[in-house]
Amino acid sequence: xxxxxxxxxxxxxxxxxxxxVNDLGRYTIELEDNKIYRGDFSKLQVSERLGSVARxxxxxxxxxxxxxxxxxxxxxxxxYQKVNGFIHYLETHLGWIAVALVITLASAFSFFKWGVPxxxxxxxxxxxxxxxxxxxxxxxxxxxxxxFDETNLTKETQDRISRHFYEKVAPLSIEDENKxxxxxxxxxxxxxxxxxxxxxxxxxxxxxxxxxxxELAKTQDEIDxxxxxxxxxxxxxHGLEMMIEGTFVTVAVxxxxxxxxxxxxxxxxxxxxxxxxxxxxGHESEADLYAFKKxxxxxxxxxxxxxxxxxxxxxMSEEENRTxxxxxxxxxxLDYFSSxxxxxxxxxxxxHYSECFKEGLTICK
Amino acid sequence: MEALKFNGSGxxxxxxxxxxxxxxxxxxxIYYPWAKVRNRRYFYANSTLSDRNFEYHATGKQLFxxxxxxxxxxxxxxxxxxVNPALGGILLIIFLLALPWLIWRSLMFNMKVTSFSNVxxxxxxxxxxxxxxxxGYPILFFLLISIVGAIASTLMPIIQTADRSILAIVGFIVGxxxxxxxxxxxxxxxxxxxxxxxxxxxxxxxxxxTELETKKFFIIILxxxxxxxxxxxxxxxxxxxxxxxxxxxxxxxSGFVSGAELLFIIGYFVMIFVMMLIMSxxxxxxxxxxxxxxxxxNKIAFESTLRARDLAWVMVSNIFLIFITxxxxYPWAKVRxxxxxxxxxxxxxxxxxxxxxxQKQQEVSxxxxxxxxxxxxxxxxxx
Numbered sequence: 001x002x003x004x005x006x007x008x009x010x011x012x013x014x015x016x017x018x019x020x021v022n023d024l025g026r027y028t029i030e031l032e033d034n035k036i037y038r039g040d041f042s043k044l045q046v047s048e049r050l051g052s053v054a055r056x057x058x059x060x061x062x063x064x065x066x067x068x069x070x071x072x073x074x075x076x077x078x079x080y081q082k083v084n085g086f087i088h089y090l091e092t093h094l095g096w097i098a099v100a101l102v103i104t105l106a107s108a109f110s111f112f113k114w115g116v117p118x119x120x121x122x123x124x125x126x127x128x129x130x131x132x133x134x135x136x137x138x139x140x141x142x143x144x145x146x147x148f149d150e151t152n153l154t155k156e157t158q159d160r161i162s163r164h165f166y167e168k169v170a171p172l173s174i175e176d177e178n179k180x181x182x183x184x185x186x187x188x189x190x191x192x193x194x195x196x197x198x199x200x201x202x203x204x205x206x207x208x209x210x211x212x213x214x215e216l217a218k219t220q221d222e223i224d225x226x227x228x229x230x231x232x233x234x235x236x237x238h239g240l241e242m243m244i245e246g247t248f249v250t251v252a253v254x255x256x257x258x259x260x261x262x263x264x265x266x267x268x269x270x271x272x273x274x275x276x277x278x279x280x281x282g283h284e285s286e287a288d289l290y291a292f293k294k295x296x297x298x299x300x301x302x303x304x305x306x307x308x309x310x311x312x313x314x315x316m317s318e319e320e321n322r323t324x325x326x327x328x329x330x331x332x333x334l335d336y337f338s339s340x341x342x343x344x345x346x347x348x349x350x351x352h353y354s355e356c357f358k359e360g361l362t363i364c365k
Numbered sequence: 366m367e368a369l370k371f372n373g374s375g376x377x378x379x380x381x382x383x384x385x386x387x388x389x390x391x392x393x394x395i396y397y398p399w400a401k402v403r404n405r406r407y408f409y410a411n412s413t414l415s416d417r418n419f420e421y422h423a424t425g426k427q428l429f430x431x432x433x434x435x436x437x438x439x440x441x442x443x444x445x446x447x448v449n450p451a452l453g454g455i456l457l458i459i460f461l462l463a464l465p466w467l468i469w470r471s472l473m474f475n476m477k478v479t480s481f482s483n484v485x486x487x488x489x490x491x492x493x494x495x496x497x498x499x500x501g502y503p504i505l506f507f508l509l510i511s512i513v514g515a516i517a518s519t520l521m522p523i524i525q526t527a528d529r530s531i532l533a534i535v536g537f538i539v540g541x542x543x544x545x546x547x548x549x550x551x552x553x554x555x556x557x558x559x560x561x562x563x564x565x566x567x568x569x570x571x572x573x574x575t576e577l578e579t580k581k582f583f584i585i586i587l588x589x590x591x592x593x594x595x596x597x598x599x600x601x602x603x604x605x606x607x608x609x610x611x612x613x614x615x616x617x618x619s620g621f622v623s624g625a626e627l628l629f630i631i632g633y634f635v636m637i638f639v640m641m642l643i644m645s646x647x648x649x650x651x652x653x654x655x656x657x658x659x660x661x662x663n664k665i666a667f668e669s670t671l672r673a674r675d676l677a678w679v680m681v682s683n684i685f686l687i688f689i690t691x692x693x694x695y696p697w698a699k700v701r702x703x704x705x706x707x708x709x710x711x712x713x714x715x716x717x718x719x720x721x722x723x724q725k726q727q728e729v730s731x732x733x734x735x736x737x738x739x740x741x742x743x744x745x746x747x748x
């Protein structure tokens with residue numbers, strides 16, 4: 001005998017009832033007001049089990065018997081039809097919960113750590129080269145309108161640097177990707193009175209160097225090393241990769257957070273920010289490696305790279321101290337440098353390649 | 366009056382949740398609609414009022430097609446938006462134009478697949494009205510503001526001869542008025558949308574009624590803004606002092622988290638905390654006001670006893686829990702929130718529900734619900 005409540009078809013009114021099943025496969029529902037419903041047990045429809053949620057059994061006439069006694073329902077229905085779904089089985093077996101937990105954590109971790117970058121890289125390189133141009137169309141105009149000013153460098157300086165770049169540096173990437181047409185742009189970039197030293201690459205092959213960067217660079221090698229780093233971004237199609245990675249992360253997070261009630265969303269912003277900053281750090285190391293390898297080929301000491309990077313970061317921190325009074329807006333400077341960290345690893349790699357350079361090697365392990 | 370109850374538990378929901386995620390991962394996302402149904406079913410069926418429970422009747426199959434379309438749209442929007450901002454903008458406009466329709470469809474579908482004590486809900490609002498509220502009014506408001514702005518700028522030369530301090534005062538007053546008008550408009554939309562959502566909802570043969578005033582919403586918004594000034598100042602000071610503590614964040618970034626990132630994380634948490642406090646105030650006041658002015662069939666009354674401090678506490682502690690457990694505490698967080706919400710929702714049960722009977726309804730596809738879901742459009746009316 002299973003205790004429960006009985007509703008007439010489509011009605012909210014309810015009355016206490018008892019359900020029983022006999023050996024012949026017939027059920028009996030006895031209502032409190034002595035009404036009795038009988039029928040073939042196999043004609044009953046029972047809702048799928050979900051935790052300890054109330055169970056609904058629909059009779060042939062559309063009336064409904066509701067009970068919380070899930071275990072008893074499972075027991076009697078088991079003999080006639082399979083009511084306990086595979087999913088409920090998983091949900092109630094601790095071992096499977098543990099397995100689910102481990103698989104979930106492991107696959108979430110590997111998905112973000114390796115899956116996303118790997119797939120994005122494959123997709124980025126599988127797309128036709130022209131995609132790179134497509135995604136940077138309009139970017140240069142945007143940057144010119146909102147970030148950059150015209151350069152203050154003399155025509156001679158510009159010509160000298162450009163000529164050297166087009167003749168000596170740019171051709172180095174032909175063996176990797178022969179469709180890239182590099183174009184060097186000189187711009188001045190100011191933020192709150194501070195001149196920003198920087199070099200940027202657009203996926204299309206446009207490379208922008210700022211006045212302050214040229215000013216801080218002491219040797220041609222230093223300029224070349226940074227330009228090679230930027231070329232590394234272009235050759236490895238990092239712009240495209242970032243875009244694909246971003247899409248992946250957003251879609252994945254949306255799915256995992258279930259029916260986003262707004263609660264989980266709060267952590268998502270932070271999570272995706274940390275994840276994408278880790279990806280961009282990966283891109284930086286890849287570009288570094290590319291630059292170092294090329295530098296060995298053309299006999300430039302990889303130390304030049306760490307030297308100029310160091311000088312730029314020291315300059316920025318001095319500027320930061322100088323303008324500490326008005327500390328608005330410079331969060332964006334912080335952001336920029338957090339994706340370009342002068343980490344130990346980065347310097348170590350530069351030193352390692354520098355050793356190879358001193359030994360006269362062109363390939364470093 | 367009797368309060369609703371939530372009978373689910375965090376540990377039980379955890380098992381359902383983790384299996385959902387596992388299956389979603391193993392099926393590379395295809396299981397998502399079925400997972401969503403299980404989630405919803407769990408929360409609806411565990412919500413009870415005088416021993417009668419709610420039920421969610423949608424099936425994974427029903428949600429699946431809408432889910433596919435939603436996912437494709439969402440991915441397209443993301444990619445196109447990055448490839449070409451102009452194209453992304455056009456897509457966004459199309460989406461905004463479709464938004465009222467999505468809301469409308471979603472409301473119809475979700476009401477239809479929800480039942481309480483064996484009787485289904487229904488939504489019978491007009492499509493035209495939802496377009497008026499979410500598209501017509503904003504456009505009208507925008508035009509009005511532009512016209513006023515144009516008149517003001519033509520009048521500007523007249524007072525240009527006056528000295529600077531007068532100009533500053535005039536500017537201040539104009540800005541202030543503009544803010545007031547804007548907030549009043551916000552309250553106006555809130556009033557109309559709430560009346561539309563509730564006033565067109567039905568339970569069986571019974572209809573919900575609600576009569577609200579823009580003025581009341583406006584006062585709640587003004588009070589919220591008044592309150593938010595204090596914590597905002599505190600946050601500004603806090604962040605400022607923390608900045609000087611961290612010093613040169615980007616030099617010596619050798620560890621796992623650099624100074625800049627640490628600052629970012631702390632700032633993020635403080636911001637969330639403050640936002641929660643302010644949001645809680647607004648949510649609870651609006652909820653109380655809406656509930657006490659809502660009736661079912663002109664006889665069954667509602668009441669909300671949700672307090673701002675309780676809501677803020679649960680929200681903030683939930684986020685903290687979720688963060689330190691890298692998300693694993695999510696089920697407990699959700700259950701806590703459901704408990705708080707339901708236990709502070711009161712319904713007049715003296716009359717009883719026995720008279721209510723499900724009405725015949727047309728089939729509604731889950732298209733609107735799922736496309737909206739993909740873009741995180743939250744249209745459900747929280748209980």
